[in-house]
Amino acid sequence: MIYTVTPNPAIDITIYIDTLERGKVNRSRYFLIDAGGKGINVSKVIKILGGKSKVLGFLGKENSSWFTKYLQDMKLDFDFVLVEGFTRTNIKIVEEKDKAYTDLNQNGFEITEKDKNVLLDKLKTLANPNDIFVLSGSLPSGVKADFYVEIIRLLKRKGAVVIFDADGAALKYGLEGNPDILKPNINELQSVLTLNEENPLAIARSAKSLFQKGVKKVLVSMGDKGAVFVTEQISLYSKGIPVEVKSTAGAGDSMVAAISYGLSKGMNDEEIFKLAVACATAKVATEGVKPPTKKEIERFLKKIKLERLVM
Numbered sequence: 001m002i003y004t005v006t007p008n009p010a011i012d013i014t015i016y017i018d019t020l021e022r023g024k025v026n027r028s029r030y031f032l033i034d035a036g037g038k039g040i041n042v043s044k045v046i047k048i049l050g051g052k053s054k055v056l057g058f059l060g061k062e063n064s065s066w067f068t069k070y071l072q073d074m075k076l077d078f079d080f081v082l083v084e085g086f087t088r089t090n091i092k093i094v095e096e097k098d099k100a101y102t103d104l105n106q107n108g109f110e111i112t113e114k115d116k117n118v119l120l121d122k123l124k125t126l127a128n129p130n131d132i133f134v135l136s137g138s139l140p141s142g143v144k145a146d147f148y149v150e151i152i153r154l155l156k157r158k159g160a161v162v163i164f165d166a167d168g169a170a171l172k173y174g175l176e177g178n179p180d181i182l183k184p185n186i187n188e189l190q191s192v193l194t195l196n197e198e199n200p201l202a203i204a205r206s207a208k209s210l211f212q213k214g215v216k217k218v219l220v221s222m223g224d225k226g227a228v229f230v231t232e233q234i235s236l237y238s239k240g241i242p243v244e245v246k247s248t249a250g251a252g253d254s255m256v257a258a259i260s261y262g263l264s265k266g267m268n269d270e271e272i273f274k275l276a277v278a279c280a281t282a283k284v285a286t287e288g289v290k291p292p293t294k295k296e297i298e299r300f301l302k303k304i305k306l307e308r309l310v311m
Ligand SMILES: Nc1ncnc2c1ncn2[C@@H]1O[C@H](COP(=O)(O)OP(=O)(O)OP(=O)(O)O)[C@@H](O)[C@H]1O
Pocket: 184, 185, 186, 220, 221, 222, 223, 224, 225, 226, 227, 240, 241, 242, 243, 245, 248, 249, 250, 251, 252, 253, 254, 255, 277, 280, 281, 284
């Protein structure tokens, strides 16, 4: 079973505008609204791929009904810990003329010690050997930066496979829990490692140094420059696929969806990586924080050529 854990979900409002002018009244051309947060986006794409997952995490009581209806309409299975307050609203600004993509993300609700323990108990009850757990996104207020370490250790004791995608202090601390698979973007990788060059071979070498921490696979995404995937067996690079960008939000999450779905289906590293790049490219070509269609993913899958990196 695949579980996605989103401690800090978000209502994502994507605003389409020609050019944003600071300090002025700006009027959008149109906007889209989606239930988001990294793990939730992962579950959306797993569903499109034909897989099954369960959405876990915290959710604010005050605006939970809109959020859960969105997930029900998508036929996603969920089991949130409801907490006091509102789930945050994150603003994604797409400047169509300037091709600039800006995120304004809020902190989110405040978690109590009790909320935290309810989630930990739930994870303890659900986790079984070989289950796949995706831990993704920022941490809300009220939990310490090492919360992910606690979760990763608990899940690994249960024999589950942990895929981890976070940034800042949550990423630095989380690494201490020895997650199995990481999906940093290039900036996140640079925040935990010394990496002066940005060519695929240097990135692969640097990512491989994380194997000393017990990590077994690392997928480093580099926006339109593509991605590098290193595992104990192989190092691969894919160029970015030219695409008309509608929204970059959730591109990395689509890669995590492909990794977890691919693992659950016993795909090999090359198949997983190709699917990851196809899902991410198809997401970028999709508006708002909506999952791409299966047809789009299959269309891009045909265009991907992997390069083996000789270490
Ligand atoms: N402008 C783009 N053109 C083509 N492909 C893109 C573009 N932006 C992203 N991608 C694809 O999406 C993948 C993930 O993008 P990125 O590196 O921005 O992830 P991220 O920072 O984790 O994203 P997010 O946190 O918004 O989910 C890239 O490796 C690439 O395959």
